[in-house]
Amino acid sequence: MLSMKEKKDTSGTTGHGTLIVTWLALLFLTGLTVWIAGVNTDRHGVAINIIVASMKAGLVLFVFMRLKYESLFFRLILLLIVVTLTAIMALTFLDVLYR
Amino acid sequence: MGTDFHTNTEGRKGISSWIFSTDHKRIGLLYLYSILGFFLTGVVIGLLMRLELIAPGKTIVSARTYDSLFTLHGIIMIFFFIIPGVPASLGNFLLPLQIGARDVAFPRINLLSWWLYMIAGITAISTIFLPGGPPDTGWTFYPPYSIRTPTNVSVAAFAAFIIGFSSILTGLNFITTIHRLRAPGMTWMRMPLFTWTLYSTAWVQILATPVIAITLLLLILERAFGTGFFDPSKGGDPLMFEHLFWIYSHPAVYVMILPAMGIISEIVPTFSRKTVFGYRAIVFSGLTIATLGYVVWGHHMFTSGMSDVSNMVFSFITFAVAVPSGIKVFNWIATMYKGSVEVKPPMLYAFAFIFLFSIGGLTGLINSAVATNIHIHGTFFIVAHFHYTMFGGAGFAFFAGLHYWFPKMTGRMYNFRASTVACITLFIGFNVLYFPMFLLGWQGMPRRYYDYPPEFHWNNLISTLGSWILAAGLLIMFTNLARALFKGEKAGNNPWDGTTLEWQTTSPPPHENFAEIPVVTQGPYSRKREGQETGDR
Amino acid sequence: MVKHTDDVGAKMGMWLFLFTEMLFFGGMFLLYAVYRAHYSADFSGASSELNRVIGTFNTVILITSSFTAALSLSEIKKGALRSASVSLGITALLGIIFLIIKYTEWSAKIGHGIYPGSAYFNDLAHGKVLFFSLYFVMTGIHALHVLIGIVVFMVILFMVHSGTVRGNNFIKLENAALYWHFVDIAWIYLFPLLYLLR
Incomplete structure (x- = not known):
């Protein structure tokens, strides 16, 4: 099922640099979503918050959980x-x- | 390698060599015996219900007891017999054999899922003995009544919650097994069709079961704390329970029927001495049924006060399910066409399946039209329809599979004459029992009532007589199989001249299935053997 | 006995399990969506009674614990058992802090009489009843997952010390980390839905 290259990659190691950058990005997005919720109280708030949450979930899935x-x-x-x-x-x- | 899995106890003694075994064949048999135990319990309750309905008025039980009887009959038959029926027993036994593996991917999780099944079963049965008595809501647990009734709804719902775990674990085990443990050369398009349907089924189990888990948990919390999710007096919407419930429970119908179709797809080519007609069409129709089956749940709610828009959409998608189901029936018949058909017992049960399932499927189309559905919703017509699909379909296919693989599982052969008599008796009993229900439903007799006006007497009487014929058929069938278990003749490794991998190992198979893992070079039903040019028809 | 040591298979099983978890939470999100559409004013009012600062703080805690879990996997793959253990320990500790904060938050709400079944609660507007029920059930089930995760990490920590989990056999740690990341993702959605949207 897996090609040789993929096989090698799946057991690879995520570097500390990548992990730290991702962590900081997640913190930034958390700050962003709280800030948006503070200034924006109309209907668009729902969509924006869900989009930001999905971006955060994507980062966790693709980097931390190594889906990439x-x-x-x-x-x-x-x-x-x-x-x-x-x-x-x-x-x-x-x-x-x-x- | 000389010992088969019955004699190789992995160093354990007595009963613990079964209930702690991680061998998929032993677990398959554990499931088989437990499932048959629950099936017979459900049958006895069903017979009692029919006996109550033999005449108008109170016959043997009170109205309240009758409510509990049909609830228990539904819970036991659906959650403990027909949903795990084929995948967990026959599937567990055969999946690794059919793909040329030594076991499933997670043998210990496999054992755990049987334990969860048993714990759930005992929990469900315990409601009979607990103060408050068994639930009286029907197996569907619809609120708001299920929130108010003092009976043990929470305990029964919790049992269904646990068996959900068991079902999920089996599903993810099978998917991982099929992805990771196929024998060399066993490509996706060389997999036996039973394995393919187990694969589709496993996906449905994984995608649908979590939804019922959360739904039942919310119902339990509703009863315990009054959270209000499904309680109209607190702003909740009981229809949301129905949505969530059927988001699982309709796909669950396909968990029951898909592996049954897989069994028939194995038996028909074997006894027609032909490769299967339209292998890819059967595979993809199975996947299509699984996909469409996931998005038709609303047809259970046409009269619940859903919006007209969703009535139309759900009705349309429901009609669409008939297409892939029809494809399968045509494929089986085309496989038999110009084959050299041998009517041995498994094939006879398969014939019964095709006939009964077709009636069940076609009456399903009547139900799926919104206009007629409003007339027959909640009547005996529905009861007849789902017994034709679930019992006539999945149940008869289960019996067919049991007769087909019995020699593989036990190494022994049963008496053909007795099983033929059993099959014919079952077929007659089944139709006498359930066909009058179509008429009753059309005339307007509601389901789940313990009493009826005198004009419904004749059909009810015939139906009850049918239940006794059916019970006699079951008795003959199980006696015959039980006798064969101890006194049957040696069956040989491949009594039906089957072509799939399970027939290439010994009967019963050895502890790790194959002395040497086979290398697959051709499709599952090809009758070309090495050094043999002809025979592929 | 043939030993099955198929790490890819084990990971596949874990992912499939996590997908069932997503659907499990999905059922609650569906209820949230439907009731929010129906009672948007009540949901806004009830949501503003939750403490945003506490919610944000807990989000930071959980995101950081997810980061340390990923870190411990990278470390153990390199064979650095000690730093892997430290990261694991921090992850479990952050989980415990999350639960303590959650506990104080729940206690405050219950102290004000806001819990399903109380007399005060039953007199609230319908939308508010549903919002707070969803709040308790969703965060409660999430907290249960956090608790299970903490126990699992404790066991893995013990396994690292006893040598069962090591540089060339880390699938148990990897699967535990996957589970923990899922718990994090669930919270990433719960946080805006419960605390931010008004």
Whole structure:
């Protein structure tokens, strides 16, 4: 399933530099989202906050959890989960919004 | 390597050589026996329900007891028989054999999932003896009644929560096994179809089961603390419970039927002496059923007060599921066409499956049209429909698989004449039991009632008589198998001339399945053997 | 017995498990979304009763613990057992701090009579009842995951000391770290939904 190159990468080590930069980025995004929530209280707040949270989740997934280095299969199942959750939400809201 | 897995106890003695074994074959058999135990419990409860309905008015039990009976019948049959039925017993036994592996990817987690299954089963049964009595909500646990009733809804819901874990663990075990442990040369398009359906099923188990877990947990918290999620008096929406419940429980229907279809896809080519017709079509229709089956849950809620928009959307997608299901039926029939069909017991059960499942599937189309659904929703028509798909479909396929792989699992052969008689008796009993329910439902008899007006008497009487014929069939079938277990003739390694890998090892298989891991060079149903040119039909 | 030492397989199993966890939390997010759409004013009002400073502080704690968990994996892969242990210990400690803060936060709410079932609680507006129920259930289930993670890290720490987990056999630590990162991700979504959106 895995090509030789991927096989080598999956067991590799994430450097300290990368980890520290990611950590700082996560802290920055946390600060950003709190700041946005403080100044922006209209409807767009929901979307912006979810987007920032997803960026943070992406950093954790791809760097800390090393999804960047894993085989395609792992990323595909992440996609599958996101699609599934979206489908559930969309179909439920078809009921809730039009009831 | 001379000893088979029955005699190799891995250094343990007595019962602990079974309940602590991590051998997938022993765990498969543990599951098989426990599942049959729950099945028979469910059958007895079902017979009692039919006996109550033999005549109008109170016959043997009170209305309240009847409520508990149909609830327990549903919980036991659905959560403890038909959902784990095929994957956990036959699947556990056969998956590693079919892909040429020595065991599943996580043998200890496999054992854990059986233990969770048993703990859940005992928890569910314990509600009968606890003060407050067994739940009376139906297996669906719909609020707001399930929040108010004093019966042991929380305990039963917790049992279903635990078995959810068991189901998830089996699912992730199977997916990892199929990805990591296939024998050399066993490409995806060379996998046996039963393995393919187990793979689709495992995905459904993983994607759907967590949703029921959280739903039941929220129901328990609702009952314990009054959180208000599903309680209209606190602003909650009971329909959200129905959504969440069916987001799991409809895909669960495909957890029941997909592996059943896989069994039929194994049996039909073997007994037609032909390679299967449209291998890829069967594989992809299985994946399509799993995908579409995930997004049709709303058809259980057409009369619950959902929006019209979602009624239409869910109705449309539900109709679409019929297409891949139809593809499978046509493929089986095309496989038999111009084959040299041998009607041995497994094939006979497979015939029964195809007939009964087709009736179940076609009446499903009647249900999926919103207009007719409103007429028959919550009536005996629905009861008849899902028994034709679940029992006539998944149940008969389970029996077919049991007869097909019995010689592999035990090394012995049962009496063909007795199992033929059993199959015909079951088939007659089944139709006499459930077909009148279509008529009753169409006439308007609601399900889950212990009483009915006199004009429904005839059909109910016939149905109850059918339940006794069905019970007789089960008795013959199980007696025949039990007898074969001890006194059956030696079956040989490949009594049906099967082509998949499990038939290439000894019967019963040795502890680690294969003396040497086979190298796969051709498709699963190809009848070309090495040094043999003809025979591929 | 054939020893199965398929690290990729073990990791695949862990990922699949984490995906089921995402769907488990997904059910609660669905309820949140539906009830928020229905009772947006009540949700805003109830959300502003939560303490943003505490929420932010806990987010920083959990993100940092995720960082130290990733660090310990990098260290053990290099064979640096001592620094791997230190990182692991810090991770578990940060988890404990998170729980202590959570405990004080819950206590304050309960002290004000805000908990499911109380007389005060049942008199609140419907949207507020649902918001606070969601708050307790979501953070409660999340806290349970944190607690399990702490116990798992303690066990791994012990395994590093006994030599079971080492430079060439780190899959247990890797899977534990994956689990912990998931717990972090769950919180990354819970934080804005409960504390920030008004």
